[in-house]
Amino acid sequence: MAISTPAYSADTHASAEDLETAALMYLKSRVAQLTGDSRGTALHATPASEQLKETLRADSAAIDVRREKLRSANGGHSRGEVTVSDTQISTSGKTATVKLTENTTLFYARTTPGSPEAEQYQLRHTLTYTLEGSQWVLSHDAPDIRVGDLAPDTYPSTAVTVPSKAVPSSKKLSSTSRPRTTSQGTVPDKSSPTYRAPGNSTLAYDYGAMTRYALQYWSNYNPNYRTYGGEGGDCTNFLSQIVKAGGWAETGSWPGENRTLPDQWYYGHEGNWTTTYTWAAAENWYWFASPFNSGRTEPLDYIWEMGVSDVLQIDFDRNDNISHSMFVTGRDGSGQNADELYMTYHSTNTLNKRLSSIIAATPDAWFYAHRT
Numbered sequence: 001m002a003i004s005t006p007a008y009s010a011d012t013h014a015s016a017e018d019l020e021t022a023a024l025m026y027l028k029s030r031v032a033q034l035t036g037d038s039r040g041t042a043l044h045a046t047p048a049s050e051q052l053k054e055t056l057r058a059d060s061a062a063i064d065v066r067r068e069k070l071r072s073a074n075g076g077h078s079r080g081e082v083t084v085s086d087t088q089i090s091t092s093g094k095t096a097t098v099k100l101t102e103n104t105t106l107f108y109a110r111t112t113p114g115s116p117e118a119e120q121y122q123l124r125h126t127l128t129y130t131l132e133g134s135q136w137v138l139s140h141d142a143p144d145i146r147v148g149d150l151a152p153d154t155y156p157s158t159a160v161t162v163p164s165k166a167v168p169s170s171k172k173l174s175s176t177s178r179p180r181t182t183s184q185g186t187v188p189d190k191s192s193p194t195y196r197a198p199g200n201s202t203l204a205y206d207y208g209a210m211t212r213y214a215l216q217y218w219s220n221y222n223p224n225y226r227t228y229g230g231e232g233g234d235c236t237n238f239l240s241q242i243v244k245a246g247g248w249a250e251t252g253s254w255p256g257e258n259r260t261l262p263d264q265w266y267y268g269h270e271g272n273w274t275t276t277y278t279w280a281a282a283e284n285w286y287w288f289a290s291p292f293n294s295g296r297t298e299p300l301d302y303i304w305e306m307g308v309s310d311v312l313q314i315d316f317d318r319n320d321n322i323s324h325s326m327f328v329t330g331r332d333g334s335g336q337n338a339d340e341l342y343m344t345y346h347s348t349n350t351l352n353k354r355l356s357s358i359i360a361a362t363p364d365a366w367f368y369a370h371r372t
Contacts, residue, residue, distance in 0.1 A: 019089055019096055020084065020100070023084065023100060025046075027082050027084070028080075029045070030155075031080035034080070034154050035065050035106065043056055045248040047137045048138045049137050049139040051139070052141075062156040063153075070360055071175055073354075074110065075108065078106060080105060080106045080107065086099075087100040095130055097128070097365065101125075102122065103122050104120065104122075105119075105120050112332045115331075116352035118220075119350065119353040122219045122350075123143055123155075124144040126140075126144075128141075143155055146347070147234075148233055148323045148324055149235075149347045150358065151349070152348060156361070169321055169366055174301060175367075176303055179305070184238075187307040187336060190205075191207065198296065198372070199294075199295030206247050207308070208248045213241065213242050215329060218236070221234075225241055231255045234280075234345025237280040239285065239327055239345075240267070243372065248265075252276070254266065254275070260277055262293050267279050289311075297370035302323070305369065306371070307328065309327070310369065311328070312326045312368070315366040316362060316365045317365075322368065326343040327343065329342055329343070329344040
């Protein structure tokens with residue numbers, strides 16, 4: 001833990017360790033609100049400024065709604081565990097700033113043998129504390145959640161206004177409904193030597209390598225690649241790294257090819273300006289990967305047809321511009337249609353989040369499922 005100024009004396013001020021503990025307890029209270037864990041501290045009981053108390057009351061109600069939606073969708077979570085890391089604390093007069101990384105594990109209430117028992121997420125925070133009398137109270141919470149990110153359920157995002165008559169998508173939409181079929185087919189076995197990638201009968205990718213890459217780098221970023229911040233985040237940069245690890249060959253290179261074209265896909269180590277739009281932008285990746293250009297993926301009619309190592313993209317506000325990309329790292333059920341799917345992605349860094357939870361949180365979104 002880095003401390004830029006000496007800790008205050010214990011008689012009237014909290015020490016740096018006390019501030020870190022207060023921050024941890026606050027984050028635990030958000031998790032306890034979501035899981036219903038009676039051992040946690042209620043969110044509205046957090047020592048906070050009067051202005052923030054109003055926000056926390058609204059947050060508490062929103063988390064309650066999300067908790068019930070998740071319980072209805074898949075049983076929700078039984079409990080959570082929270083730790084913090086990379087803590088930096090600075091003080092100036094009656095203000096203290098605590099920057100840290102939240103590392104949270106949310107255990108599923110209902111599990112299937114051999115499937116993930118929990119989802120994990122990692123989220124950077126900037127917390128501001130203000131001295132009121134002799135007590136430090138939380139006055140502001142700024143989680144690093146940006147436009148295009150899929151926020152964790154402890155931070156239910158502000159509802160996106162979706163047009164009641166949105167313009168039909170120009171892309172192949174995938175239904176979130178369960179297919180009405182009696183088909184007894186099975187999901188393709190990508191480990192079979194006879195399986196070939198969509199659109200090319202001669203190619204065989206290493207799908208196991210893709211999944212291993214996703215599991216290895218979901219929170220510990222590969223230093224060989226840049227991280228993309230700002231609007232849209234790092235999700236598609238991470239996805240491109242995943243499929244490249246499994247054998248996707250780059251198409252074109254800088255400076256020879258126009259990096260804005262939808263049929264070019266390559267990473268430029270010299271900087272953002274040497275990398276194609278299709279590498280790190282979700283909408284552009286769709287057009288490259290789909291049959292419109294490279295044909296490296298096949299669109300699926302139903303999201304539940306996906307298997308491990310397939311890809312799901314989301315347009316949250318149905319503006320026909322994809323917002324987010326995710327990779328399937330787990331699946332329940334051996335039939336053609338999954339009982340559950342587990343998604344891993346960046347922005348925010350998340351491992352094995354249930355797809356049914358994502359649908360419950362974003363019911364008005366447009367979904368695009370890819371067979372890789």
